[in-house]
Structures are given as structure tokens and as C-alpha cells.
Amino acid sequence: MTASLPVPNDIDPEEPDRHSSARVVRISDTVSQPSEKPRRPARPPRQGGKSAPRKKRSAAAPVDPGPPPPLPSDLEIAASVAAAIIVPPKPPLPTEAPPAASAPETTAVEESVPAVEESVPVEQATTAPDAPTVETAPAPAPPAPPVSEPVVAPPAPVEAETEAQPEDEASPHAPVVVPTLGAAAGEALVLRGVTKRFGSTHAVDGIDLTVPAGTFYGLVGPNGAGKTTTLSMIAGLLEPDRGTIEVAGVDAAAHPLAAKKLMGVLPDRLRTFDRLTGRQLLYYYGVLRGLPPAVVESRTTDLARAFDLQEALGRSVSDYSAGMLKKVMLAGAMIHSPRLLVLDEPFEAVDPVSSAIILDILSAYVAHGGTVILSSHGMELVERVCTRVAVIVAGQVLAEGTVDEVRGELTLEQRFVELAGGLSDVEGLEWLHTFSG
Numbered sequence: 563m564t565a566s567l568p569v570p571n572d573i574d575p576e577e578p579d580r581h582s583s584a585r586v587v588r589i590s591d592t593v594s595q596p597s598e599k600p601r602r603p604a605r606p607p608r609q610g611g612k613s614a615p616r617k618k619r620s621a622a623a624p625v626d627p628g629p630p631p632p633l634p635s636d637l638e639i640a641a642s643v644a645a646a647i648i649v650p651p652k653p654p655l656p657t658e659a660p661p662a663a664s665a666p667e668t669t670a671v672e673e674s675v676p677a678v679e680e681s682v683p684v685e686q687a688t689t690a691p692d693a694p695t696v697e698t699a700p701a702p703a704p705p706a707p708p709v710s711e712p713v714v715a716p717p718a719p720v721e722a723e724t725e726a727q728p729e730d731e732a733s734p735h736a737p738v739v740v741p742t743l744g745a746a747a748g749e750a751l752v753l754r755g756v757t758k759r760f761g762s763t764h765a766v767d768g769i770d771l772t773v774p775a776g777t778f779y780g781l782v783g784p785n786g787a788g789k790t791t792t793l794s795m796i797a798g799l800l801e802p803d804r805g806t807i808e809v810a811g812v813d814a815a816a817h818p819l820a821a822k823k824l825m826g827v828l829p830d831r832l833r834t835f836d837r838l839t840g841r842q843l844l845y846y847y848g849v850l851r852g853l854p855p856a857v858v859e860s861r862t863t864d865l866a867r868a869f870d871l872q873e874a875l876g877r878s879v880s881d882y883s884a885g886m887l888k889k890v891m892l893a894g895a896m897i898h899s900p901r902l903l904v905l906d907e908p909f910e911a912v913d914p915v916s917s918a919i920i921l922d923i924l925s926a927y928v929a930h931g932g933t934v935i936l937s938s939h940g941m942e943l944v945e946r947v948c949t950r951v952a953v954i955v956a957g958q959v960l961a962e963g964t965v966d967e968v969r970g971e972l973t974l975e976q977r978f979v980e981l982a983g984g985l986s987d988v989e990g991l992e993w994l995h996t997f998s999g
């Protein structure tokens with residue numbers, strides 16, 4: 563059981579110095595060892611002079627499951643090696659996170675990663691045949707100590723958030739109370755006058771939004787309307803030129819770490835560390851959010867099952883299909899059970915079965931008090947699942963309210979087309995029907 567769920571390598575691509583100082587093993591080197599194993603039984607006795615040292619090296623390995631059968635690919639070889647390197651003792655895994663009223667949560671994201679790196683040995687290194695080589699730090703001699711129960715607070719109304727302050731000078735020893743003004747009114751997200759320009763383009767032009775906690779909120783609008791720009795500012799990926807953003811009452815400009823801690827984000831364009839395997843990526847997401855490794859492992863199993871990614875977890879993310887990539891990143895956005903999910907086109911490229919599963923997951927999340935704000939071009943889907951909707955056109959909110967309020971007597975799609983200025987003129991494309999090619 564444990565061997566099938568190794569904690570992935572802890573790779574922080576932003577800290578090359580750490581890895582350069584560690585003993586680094588290229589996976590291609592590691593792979594060369596097991597590739598000899600299948601050949602060993604077939605080697606004639608005249609090689610006895612060489613076989614002795616090989617036996618000695620084999621005996622020195624921490625765990626050797628015996629000569630594997632011939633392996634057809636580097637991927638399987640790597641997986642086999644990873645499984646043979648370390649089988650850590652499985653710590654007691656919690657089924658439910660206890661209320662963490664007295665447990666100190668990790669507050670500064672930057673601090674949690676080094677701490678985990680020190681305590682977690684490398685257990686897995688996989689790569690796809692054509693994927694770039696993944697470097698992995700070898701496991702320290704002792705296995706990881708059992709990890710204590712998680713200290714992750716379940717989604718709950720925010721009264722006060724403990725956070726290092728000011729965040730640019732974050733100190734774990736100086737917690738202060740971050741004001742949570744909007745939380746008292748049950749607002750998961752409040753935007754006031756949020757504006758963003760790119761040169762002469764007014765991408766977002768003074769947007770006001772109020773998203774009550776426990777809402778499934780849809781952001782719709784034509785291409786280039788400003789949805790992604792808005793979600794990117796909410797997520798802290800872009801800085802507004804003007805205006806304020808509050809996440810559960812936390813001023814995102816004054817307390818960006820506190821605000822980000824409350825959110826899970828599925829960003830636009832899905833840029834991620836795609837040389838990692840899916841398991842490694844989720845591990846990275848989890849420890850980055852301050853989760854204990856055993857909790858990450860447990861939740862990774864749950865999420866992989868929910869998103870039908872079990873088979874894909876050992877493969878390089880760069881080899882994922884568009885829908886698989888979206889699902890693994892959605893899983894990464896959820897792994898720390900945030901209060902608010904900010905999802906840019908979560909259903910784009912996802913198959914209908916997976917979409918239905920994702921919808922189920924999100925609906926249950928909202929039913930338990932979580933809040934989802936998503937952008938989508940799927941009017942029927944938004945109409946069906948969202949409780950509130952905002953129609954954005956040219957960077958401005960043209961309609962906002964419950965789905966019924968916004969659509970009125972029309973369907974949401976008809977209302978959308980109406981607000982977006984109607985259908986464009988398709989005259990002038992007669993040449994397309996000449997089939998001259």
C-alpha cells in the first residue's frame with residue numbers, strides 16, 4: 563500500500579542552490595542500474611569475475627525486491643527503482659482534519675517547503691521516455707519520521723486569521739491578527755473599483771463584485787472581456803492598478819499571503835512544473851500550502867481517485883492531455899481545502915464524464931460552505947450550476963445577480979448575446995465557399 567503511494571520527490575525548481583548542495587542523482591543514471599538486472603540471470607557463468615561485485619552492490623541496496631522481469635520502458639524502470647529505493651513506514655493517516663483552533667497553522671508559504679524537504683526522503687523519480695531528465699535528491703539514510711495529525715482547519719466562517727505581518731518581512735514568531743471585515747457579513751470575496759490596463763487596453767474597468775460565502779459564482783463574457791484578468795487579480799497573480807480586493811475579509815493588497823492562503827487557484831493557460839509527475843506536482847502543491855507529507859499523500863490518493871488520475875499520477879505532466887492537465891491542476895487547487903476556489907475555465911477540454919464529476923465535487927464543496935468563482939463560456943452549465951452570475955463585457959460588469967435575475971425571460975445564452983452586442987456580421991466570407999484548395 564505504502565509502496566504504491568510513495569511521497570514524491572520534493573523538488574523546488576526555484577531553489578537550485580539547495581539541490582546543487584544535495585547529492586543529486588540523475589534519473590538516467592539511476593535507471594541504468596535496474597536495466598542490467600533482467601540481463602543478469604541470462605549471463606553465462608564465464609562472467610563470474612564480474613558477477614561478484616554486482617552481488618555485493620545488490621546486497622548493499624536498502625530494499626531489493628529481486629530481479630524484475632524485463633522492463634519495456636524507461637518509465638517502468640524508473641518506477642521500479644523508485645519503489646525499491648525506500649518504503650517508508652506509513653504514518654497514521656487521519657480521515658478527517660480536526661478542528662485546529664489551538665494548532666498553529668503554517669503561515670508563510672516560503673517557510674513550509676524547506677521544513678518538509680529536510681524531513682522527507684526521496685521516494686519516487688519517474689520520467690517519461692521523451693521527457694527532460696528529472697533530477698532527484700537521494701534519500702537520506704533514515705526514513706521519514708511518522709507525521710503528526712494534520713493541522714488544517716476545515717472551511718469555516720472566518721473570524722480572524724493569524725498571519726505574519728507585515729508579510730514582506732514575514733516572521734513566524736510574530737503572529738498578528740489580520741482584520742477580517744467582510745467575513746462578518748459572510749462575504750467570500752469583495753471587489754471594489756478594480757481596474758487593470760495593459761497599455762491602452764482597459765482590460766478591467768472599475769469592476770465591483772460581491773460573492774457571498776457558499777456561492778457558486780459564474781463569470782461570463784465574450785473573448786477578451788476581462789474575465790481572466792479579473793480572476794488573475796483575485797488570485798494575486800496580477801496587481802490591480804486601482805481598487806480593492808478582499809478575500810473573506812482579508813485585504814489582498816495589505817495581506818497577500820493571508821489572502822492567498824484562503825484560496826485555491828486554477829489559473830489561465832495552465833503553466834506549471836510539467837517535468838514533474840502528477841504525484842510530484844500534487845505533492846509540491848500540498849507542501850507549498852504547509853500540509854504534512856502524509857496528509858498530502860492521503861489527499862492525493864483521494865483526489866486521484868475522484869478525478870480518475872490514478873494511472874496518470876506516475877507520468878510526467880508534460881505528457882498529459884489538456885483535460886488531464888486541467889484535472890491535475892484542479893486537484894492541486896483543492897488539496898489544501900481552501901475556503902475559496904478561483905477557477906479559470908475549469909471545464910474547458912474536460913470530457914463530459916469528468917465534467918460531471920468535477921461538478922459533483924464542486925457542488926458538495928459549496929454545499930459545505932466553500933465558495934467557487936469560475937469563468938466559463940458554457941452558458942448552459944453556468945445556468946445549471948451557478949447561484950449567481952456576472953456578465954462582463956469590455957472590462958465592465960453589465961449584469962450581476964442570481965441567474966434568474968440576470969437572464970430574466972431569456973435563456974442565459976440569449977441574455978449573454980444581447981449584452982455582448984449581438985451576433986457579429988458574417989458577410990464577406992463568401993470566398994470560404996469557393997473550395998479552391
Ligand SMILES: Nc1ncnc2c1ncn2[C@@H]1O[C@H](COP(=O)(O)OP(=O)(O)OP(=O)(O)O)[C@@H](O)[C@H]1O
Pocket residue numbers: 760763764765783784785786787788789790791792
Ligand atoms: N498580459 C497582457 N498584456 C496585454 N494585454 C493583455 C494581457 N492580458 C490580457 N490582455 C488584454 O486584456 C483584455 C482582457 O483579456 P482577458 O484575458 O482578461 O479576457 P477574457 O475575458 O479572459 O477572454 P477569453 O474569454 O478569451 O479568455 C484583452 O483585450 C486582452 O488582449
